Amino acid sequence: MSGHSKWANIQHRKGRQDAKRSNIWTKLIREIIVAARLGGGDPDMNPRLRLALLKARGANVPKDTVKNAILKGTGQLEGANYEEIRYEGYGVGGAALIIDCTTDNRTRTVADVRHILSKNGGNLGTDGSVSFMFKHCGYFLFAPGLNEDEVMEVALDAGADDVIKEDEGSIEVICDPSAFEALNRAFADKGWTPEVAEVTWRSDTETVLTGDEGERMQRLLDALEDLDDVQQVYTTAVIE
Template identity: 65%
Template sequence: MAGHSKWANIQHRKGRQDEKRGKAWTRVIREIMVAARQGGGDPSANPRLRLAIEKAKAVNLPADTVKRNIDKATGNLEGVNYEEIRYEGYGIGGAAIIVDCMTDNRVRTVAEVRHAFSKHGGNLGTEGSVAFQFKHCGQLVFAPGTPEDALMEAALEAGADDVVTHDDGSLEVLTPPADFEAVKTALEAKGLKPEMAEVTMRAENSIQLAGEDAQRMQKLLDVIEDLDDVQAVFHNAEIAE
C-alpha cells in the first residue's frame, strides 16, 4: 500500500470516529451480541467477544450494558437477533469498498446501502467483486517516531506476519487475525502502544484521490458509514486532505 499519506488518513479516520461517538455504542452493542451468540458469553473462551468488550471500554459503554447484551445474545434475556452481511462495491475512480453490516432486516439494509452507493457516484457490486483486493488481518498502527528496530524485533518475536514502514514515518504491524490479540498484548507489555489496533480488511493496493474526486469519495463514505445497520467500511482510497 502506498504510504505517503498513511498517517494523515489514519488520523482523519480516528477523528471522524470520535465525532460519531454516540453511534459507536450501537455498533459495539451489536458486535457484542453477535460475538456472544456465535462463540458463547464467556470472554475468556471467546476472542471475538473479548475484542468487542475492549471496544466497548474504549467508547465508555457501561459494564452493565455490556453484560445485559451478552445475556440477550446467549438467551438469558429476550433480545433482537442480528445477522452479519457484507456488501461490496465501487466508489469514485473505481475505488474498492467493503461494507460490513449487522441487521435484523436484510431487505431494508440492502436497499439503504444500494441507495447510498447510487446517489453518491458509486456502484454496488456482487459478492466477491472487490474482496480479493483486501487481506483479512490484524493491523496495529504506530505513530511516526516509534523506534522501528525495537518494534520490528518485538512484533516478529510475538508472531506478527510483517512490519511495514511508511513514507511519513508511521509503522504498521500486520498479524494473522487469530494472533492479533496476543501480538497486541506482547507489544504493549514492552511499552509499544499502537495508535490504532483492529482486525480489519486491509487494502493490498491503493488508489490516490485528490481534489473533487477526494471530496466526492469522502462524501460517499460518510453517507455509508452513517447508515444505521453499517458496522464498518473498508476501502482502498488514499484521500488527499
C-alpha cells in the same frame, strides 16, 4: 503500500468516530451481541468477544450496557435478532468497497446501502467482485516516535508477518488474525498503545483520489458509516 497520506487518513477516521460517539456505541453493542451469540458469553473462550469488549472499553461504553449486550447475545435477555451481511461494490473513481453490516432487517439495510452508493457515484457489485483485492489480517498502527528496530523485534517474536515504517514515521504491523492477541499482549507488555488495533480487511492496492473525486468519496464513506447497520467499511481509496 505507500504511506503518503495514511497517517492523515487514520487521524481523520478517528476524528470522525469521536464525533459520532453514540453511533459508535450502537455498532459496538451489536458486535458484542453477535460475538456472544456465535461464540458464547465467556470472553476467555471467545476471541471475537474479547476484541469487541476491548473496543467497547476504548470507546467508554458503560459496563451495564456491555453486560446487557452479552446477555442478549446468549439469549438470557430479549433483544433483536441480528445477522451479518457483507456487500461488495465500487465508489468514486472505481475504488473498491467492502461493507460489513449487522442488521435485524436485511431489506432495509440493502436498500439504504444501495441508495447511498447510487447517490454518491458508486454501485453495488456481486459477491466476490472486489474481495480478492483485500487480505484478512490483524493490523496495528503506531504513532511516529517509536524505535522501528525495537518494534520489529517485539512484533516478529510475537508472530507478525510484516512491519512497515511509513514516510511520516508511523509504524504498521501486519499479522495473521490468529496472531492478533499475542501481538496485542506483547505490545501491552512494552507499554505501547497503538493508534489502531483491529482484525481487518486490508487492501492490496490503492486507488488515489484527489480534489473533487476525493471529496465525493469521503462523503460516500461518511454516509455509509453514519448508518447504524454498517459495522465497517473497507476500501482501496486513499484520499489526498
